[in-house]
Every structure is written in C-alpha cells, then in structure tokens.
Amino acid sequence: GAPYPLTTDGTDDNFYGRTSDTTFDPVSALRSGEPVTPYALWSPDSTRILAFRVDQREVLPLYLVQDAPEDGTLRPKEYTFRYSMPGEEHVALYEPVTIEVDSRQIIRVRYEPWPETSMMDAGEWNLRWWNANGSTVYSLYVERGEKTLRFLEEDPVSGQVREILSESGESYRESNLDYGGFPNIYVYEKNGDIIWFSERDGYGHLYRYDRNGTLKNQITSGAWVVRTLLYVDEENDWIYFLAGGREPGRDPYYRHLYRVRPDGTGLILLTPEDADHEVSMAPDGTRFVDSYSRVDTIPRTVLRDAAGDLLLELEEGDISYLTSRGWKPPERITVKARDGSTDLYGLLIHPTTFDPRTGYPVVDAVYPGPQIIVTTKAFPSDYGYNSKIFWRAQALSELGFIVVNLDGLGTPYRSKAFHDVSYGNMGDAGGLADHVGGITDLARTRPYMDLDHVGMYGHSGGGFMTARALLLYPDFYTAGVASAGNHDNRLYGSYWGEKYGTPET
Template sequence: MTTTASYQAAEQLLRRVTTPGELVVGDKVKPQWIDGGARFWYQVRDGSDRRFTLVDPAAGTKEPCDPTPFLPAPGNPLEVPSPDGKTAVSIRGHDLWARSGEREWALTTDGAPDHGYGRGPEVTSYQTLMTKFGLPHLPPMVAWSPDSTKVLAHRTDERGVRLTHLLASGPDAPELRTQRYGFAGDEHLSRAELVVLDVATGTVVRAQAEPLFMHQVSPIMQQWAWWAPDGSAVYYLAHSRDQRTLTLNRMDPVTGEVRTVVTESGPTRVEPNQWLFDAPIVRVLANEVLWFSQRDGWGHLYRYDLHTGELLGQVTSGEWLVRQILHVSGDTVHFTASGLVAEDPYRRSVCRIRLDGTGFALVTDDALDHVVTVPGNGAYFVDSASTVDTPPVTTVRDWTGRVLVELERADVSRLVAAGWNAPERFCVKAADGVTDIYGVLYKPHGFDPARSYAVVDTIYPGPQVNRVEPGFDPGGMGLDAEPLAALGFVVVAVDGRGTLGRSKAFHDASYGRLADAGSLDDHAAALRQLAESRPWMDLDRVAAFGHSGGGFAAARAVLTLPEVYRAAVSLSGWHDARYFNQGFIETYDGAGNPEAYARSSNVDIADRLQGKLLLVHGELDDQVHVDHTLRLADRLVKANKDFEMLIVPGAEHMFIDSLAYVRTRCWDFLVRSLLGEEPPAHRPAPIAIDPELLSEMF
C-alpha cells in the first residue's frame, strides 16, 4: 500500500538531487586551484553548513581554512574576466564590450540581429531558464588568451535559420516568443565565424576560413576551440555538415591565416569524443598532436606531426576506450580509459603509456570507477573512486598512483536512514542473445522477496550520454529512480545497443536508427532475463518513464511494445524527428536522411496505443517545443485513444520551478496505473533548485 510516508520518503530523495549535502556529505570535491595549482582548497556542504579545507599535495597535508583570502571579489555573472583579473568581457546588444574598472569600450561594432557576437545558437540558449533567474542571456562565449591581451570569440550567423515560436500564456495577455531553431534537413543551420579581438588596440582578426557548422552549441563552450598555452595560435575542430569528416585547424591570431593540421573521414560520424558534450580528446604538443580516433573499432590515441599532418603511429590499442587525456610529461601520456575492468566495461581507470606505444601500465590498478581532475601544472591528480554501490573516496595521487593525501570519504548514513538501498549493477544479454548490456536495478523500500512488485524502466536512449553512470550515483539517475523505489516499485535502467561507452560498432547501432530508442528490444530482453532469477518482478505491470529523449523513448515503448510496457510517463519528449533540433538529429540519424527522421515519429504510430500514457510538457520549453506533445495528443484524439496530459504554464525543459509538482503527478499516475491504488493526498512543498547546480549545467 502506497502511503503518505512513502511519498514523504520519495520527496526527500528527490530533494537530495537538487540540494547537495542534504543526504550525502563529502561525495563531491571540486578543487579550487591556487599558487598555480601547487595547492587548492575545496568546500564540503553538510546541509546548510559548509566546511572549507586547504590542501598542500607536496606536503601531503590538509587543514581547515578560511576561504576568504582566495575568493575573488564578487563579479557580474554576465561577464568573463581575464586571467589577470584586470579586464572583463560582456555582451551588449549584438556586440562584445570590455570593461576595466570604470572604463568600458566596444570590442566589436558591426553586430546585428541574428548575426551578433558572443552568443551560441538559439536552440541551446536556455532563454526561458535564464529569464527565470533574472538573466537576459548566457555569459558571452569567449576564451581569453593566456596573457590576457586577446579574446577568442565568434560571430554567430543564424540568418536564414528557421524561425519558430512559443506562446507564453500569462499572467496577463499572451506573449509570442520567437526562436531560431533549425529542423532536421533544413537548408540553413547556425554557423560560427571565429575572430580574435585585441583588447588594447581594438584590432579584429577574422579566421580566413569558412564559418564552422554549429550543430549544437558554441565551439568555445564545447571546448572545440582553444588557445595554445603560449598564446601563439588558436586551434579548433571543424565538422562537415554530415559530420563524417573532422579536422583540426590552426589559426594565426595575428593574420587570421588558417591551415588544416589533421583530418579524418569515415562512413558514419567521426567524433573527437563519444560523449557529445565532453571536451574533445585532442592534445596539441610541441611538435605533435595526440588525436582520438575510432578507426580500428575502438577509441584510441594516435600521433600526428603538427607541421606536416603525417600520421606517426598509434599510441594505444585494445578492446577498450580512451576517455580523457589527463597529462603529458616528456614521452609519457596519462589518460583515463574504460573497458579495462572485467566486471564493468564502463568503469574508468587511470593509465599511462609512452608516446611510442610502449610501457602501458595501470596507475589505478583496482576495479573502481575513477573520476579525475588535474591542475594546470599537472603535478598530481585528484581522484574520486567509487562504484554504483560504493560511496566515493576522494584522494590526491601522484602519477605513480601513490596516495599523497586522503580528502573525503562520502558519508551516506542519512541516505540509508531515508530508506535508500544501494542499486545492483547487472549484466544481461541484448536482444541478439550475444552482446552484453549493462544496467542497474533498485529494489523497493521495505523489500520482501515473497511479494510481487510492479516495475518501472527509467529510460534514456542517448546516444550522446549514458543512462547509467559507472560510479556512485551523481544525481541524474536518482532524480527518478530513488523516489520511485521509495514508492514501492522495482526500478531498472539499461544502456542498450546504440548508446555510448563501448566499441564504435556498439555506438553506431543507433546511427540512422534513432527510431529504435536505444534498442528498446534490449530493454525488453533485459526485463525478461532479470525476472527469471527475480520472481518478485511482475512483468505484467511494467511502465516506461523518461524525460526529453527519454520522453520520446517512454512513449515509443508503450506504442511499439505494448506486450511489455502497460503504461508510460513521457516528460518533455521530442516525438517527431522531422520537427526537432537539427544538430542532434543529423548527428545521430545522419544528414539528408528524411526516411530515418520519419521512422522515429511517435505521432505517426499514435493509433497503436493500447496501454496508459501520461504526457507532460512545459509551455515554454525552448529545447523541445511543446508542439511535440500537442501534435502527439492531437493524433491520439483523432485515433480515439484514452490518455492523460499535463501542460505546465511557464515551465521550461527541466521544470525547474515546478519539479516537485510535476514529479508528484507522475508518481500518482504510476500508482494508479500499475498498483491500482488511489495515491495519498500528500503534496510536497516546492523545491528550490540550488544555483550552484545551474552553474554546472553551463
């Protein structure tokens, strides 16, 4: 029986995601470097309290500290300060301005509507979210030169990009909001014209090359454009429209001359990192380039001559995946890789190898997942080691792996007291009966193996991020899984074929096949296999639950696999690729592939609905427009199908200021649909989103 106490526990677990330090203390250490990286300080949040610690890795010491001497003076969140702190850059109108003390001056003067400086594409401008926090826009997309004399920026050209509209319903008269938002297959898409601005002289140097296709976000925000450490050059990555060719280019910041350094083409997308929004795995050295490639079927490092572009050799090899270049010292590169831990190919290990491909060794020779941060001087690394069921221990290590000082051991006692059960990591076979796929399972609170439990599959199909992290739950998984377990559901999450983190072939299973939604057949196969050894899983009562891409997948699950999924909750779902984000769809379904776009339409198969469906969308969602849900609803009405729908006035993509209300409505729907019960009248108080969490998003 679902009770008020169950809802209160679910509410508490939902809040742990939005309020760091509430239920888990010491699980996240974010170093704030000082003295050029020789020392750092960090804070630990414990409810409303904060504890500050100063660390000296060379001395192997840590001690409580007052952070006041290390904190800059409070600044304008819409400014980007220079490394020396003397100058800041901001957006004014369609141009960039500089400020030093009370003096302000224009860095550009020719900005115009849809052709201005310092902004990313409107499709990922988060304008609705910015408005809720009193900000007119994101900070400018710029990168300062190391000596604080120049700024790398871009002029964003969205002239000709499709103009779309959202309608704000209140509180007074309706207001029309416009947005440049290209659809898959459109002729025009956002472009970025790179420029280097001399802050003192006002000189504007433009890249002598074609503007970059800006498929998703600003190349500067995405770290696809960066300064050489000595400021002598700007390096940037460029994709072709079909994303099957990737180039590394060098721009002279004085003349604007551009030359191609490395180029690679392939039959599907060529990626500098399987994780779309992670930094590219490319490192420019004195005379060489370390370049990530999946040409041998896995993700490895290759060496190229910086001056001639000649391939010098393959550095790493094997059935595993390089995840991040950490540090290069002399003839040795240190990096993280996944696929080297037998029991879980997603866990990351710290490794080293010589640039000639010899001397490979594990620096962290254990079975844990390692999340690593390195200071600019590269003298050591901060390591957070965990698994999905092992809370993190954070240490400082040298490059042999020796622990210099232990920082934190996460305290999960409050989380356990709230009824939390550690999730179970599992491995089953995909629908092909051959491929291993991995996921996690949460048992319901108060678990009794003699009972029978309804099951919720919390879906996210990628293919740009994983559904399940290999380390201790960072929050994204727990946002829905942990509260649902508190309500008495068995909760599962699976990374099926087509998602990322494995081989090139595993990831490419989604290329041109977004309609498969991260291989829903694999989810069905996983549920059957799990239930074989867990008779308490009732496969006659299974629901899909997902947000955004997961909203698309959840609706698709109940439409295409009604024999498996009896209900679905679809939040902020994109339901028709033909009317969705051009960059995302073309990245994973290919450019100029209208047949694939049409195959992924939930709207066109709405008449297949047999189970129960809840559609939820924000009225002002500028990432996935609300018409996706309304178009699906229209087709469901015409097919005479029964469904529920909630349109949240004023809400954006993540339901930031209506999170508790929306999630409670979703819980109510599942309690009625799967448990056959009337939910309690409990309604949680609104949840305030921590501003620091928002800063991490951008």
C-alpha cells in the first residue's frame, strides 16, 4: 500500500525518528543525501513501534562554514545545527513514546524525558526493548553525567511506568563495557527475576534481583569482567556470557564464552582455546558458532553444542597471500604500567623487510579512549575499528618504522579502577607515562629500536594525545602527527565530556 506518516506533529527541532544534532552529524547527512536509519524499534508482532520524540529547541546553535561549495560559487556556505557542550544548561531531551501503527495513536510514556547521553551516540537502538510477546517494555534510563542508571518497566498500552531498581556511583555507571553497547540486562519470563550488570565490586559482573528490585545474589565474581550477556536458557537454567581476564596467563582482553547457573554455581568455560572468541548463539540456545583467532593466528570457525563440545569444524582462514608478500604477524607484548605492577598489553609491528641488525625509528600509534582500546586482539580480517588501526600501523611500518600499539591505564575492559584513572583526567586517558615507560622497557631487549627517534601518530582523541605528548615529553617524542585532534574536550559533545568527567562539568 501507499506509505503514510505515523506522526504529524514533528518540527525541525522537536522530532521523531533520529537522534539529536549533537550525535547525528546533520550537516554530513544533508550533504551526502544518504537515507537515515530510523531510531525506533518494532514490536514482535509489528503492531507497535517504540520511539523517542527528541526536543532540542533549547540547545544552543553551532555553525559550520564551507569555504569552497561544490557548486563552484565563491561565496562561503553556512550551516547551522544544534550542539550541546559539557556543562551547558540544556541538552537534547528524549521523550519516550509508543506508536500504534494501525490507529497512528501516540502513547506518551509517563516518565521524565531521557537526557542525551553516550547511549544515544551508539548509532543503534539500545535503551528500550520489548519482552518476548510484546506485552511489556523494559528500558534503561541514564541520568545526565551517567552516574545513575534506572531500570524501568513500561506498559505499552497505558504508558504507565514502574521503576524497578537503580544504581549510582562516584563516576559513570555502565550496563555494558562496550561503548553504547546493548545493556547486559535480562528479565525472566517465568518469574520476573532480573539479571543486572554492575561494576560495584570493582569488576564488571552479573547480579540477580527479584521482580521488585531486591537483590537475590551475585552471579559472577572475581578479578575479571563480563563483556556480553549473550543468552539465557530459562528452561535448563543456564546463563551464557562472554568474559575476559578469567583464564590465567592469557591476554585479559580475549573474550571467552562461559555458562553459569542463576545462583552463581556451575560456572564453566565453553571455549578453551587461547584466543579471542566471537560467538553467535542459535535462537534456541542448543548450539553456537565460535569464530576464534589472535592477531598472530589465523581465524578458525567451529560449531559447538551448548555444553561446548565440538560438533563441526566449519572454516579456517587462509593468509597465504599475505605471507607470500613477506608479511609476518606482529609481536604481542606485555609491559608494566607506571605503578610497576599492572600488566599492559600491546603490539610491536615490524616492516616486512625487518632486519634486527638495523636500527629503526619508532612510531607510537595511539588512541587514548577512554571508551575503546587501540590494540587488535582477533586477527584483523574485518572492517572494524581495531582492524583499520592495525593495517594503518602496518602500512606505516613499511616506510621503515617499528610501530607500537599499547593500551595504557584509563582504558576499558579491565577493572573499574583501571578505567577510572582517566575519569575527570582526560589528559591521562591512554596513559602517556605508560607509553614512555613501556617503549623504554621494550628497547632494553630490542636494540633495533632507536629511542633517539621516537614519534607519535593519532587521529581524533589520538590527535589530542599526540599534541599532548609533544608538549609533556619533548625529550622523548621528537616528532608527531596530530590528525583532527579534539584538543579541548570542553568544546566536544556534552554526552561525551560529561560522562568522562571533563573539568567544569
């Protein structure tokens, strides 16, 4: 049939269907002409849609000037959009609504609007979701500054809301250690119990609450972190999740699949290989596809049953073309942080013409986070951020450099204290002192690293880190390329600076 509008009351600065100008990049969207993926979610039976009405009317404007318009005219072209900066009075507000598709009725959820936070910057819908039969909506309300999370239950017919539980802290609270990741939350259909993610004991773990928000037990514990709540098998009483750092002697960033009982018993490792595991569960939870690799091993993909037993070897990667061109995997490295005890992990990347008898200048290729790491863990065979970083570093090494990737203090996927080193201290994100000390230690046993010629390269946050390195450590870093650095985070998006504690917010 013919298309028809579901809403008719939207305006330029009070609209449905996308995030605010601060996270959306409206000028780029306008100039590219590419279609916008709706910021909304269908119900299981396709009769309703979850959405937000975004109000940015009070957000201050920002301006861009295009000096050389594509039409060849000499007069610069001005673009205006709304952009909130850390500490400003107003940010975009997201009013939750449920839309009845057939009647086009808009049901306004009876709760205060969501302030814009980093969760809106993920590019994916992640704050409200349906239960299995579409009778209930669950949502995660993140307060401005992200120090408080509230878990809500919504009635999609009446718009009534029940607040089930909340958690607050001195620094940001996260429901998933992946930036903007889908919340590690699950509500049991059979009894209403809730699985909740928290770093309250210093590491990211799972907790079980009853339907009224009363804690029943901690499900996982220890000096390691849960990464992704992958699947809950209610019938057989198993919780499946990806985690890192539990297996002794392994890189703590490698993800492994585990399962555990809701009461915390029966924890077992299902993917034993010393590698990073990308796992996809079957819809019925009876088996899973496991693609595992390291930066120095080829990818292998297998099918396993729910107990982790091998059912079928599916595929093995082929890097013969790479090796025929002289490529060799990077060296995985471990150095100590500035405290002298914490292990830091990274890569040493050599040119294909590497000769250990020759001296090489060193380039520290950086990105300080604090929302992601820079070092590739799996084999860099996709189009993901870390793969792009790796191959750019490899290309740089071919010009005659030894290239270092290292994740210092203040970055994610370790303990809460490890990550919080950069909270309110963005200048120390990525750990410049850790980089200087780590590279110095590496060179003691690798005489081909020429520490009289050390440079740094980084883009965006890496550009900021590069400029800072040249100013703070001019006797160590003799050159640097700071690409598109955000050198003053007080001018960056409010959702970013306020989460990570930019001063004056």
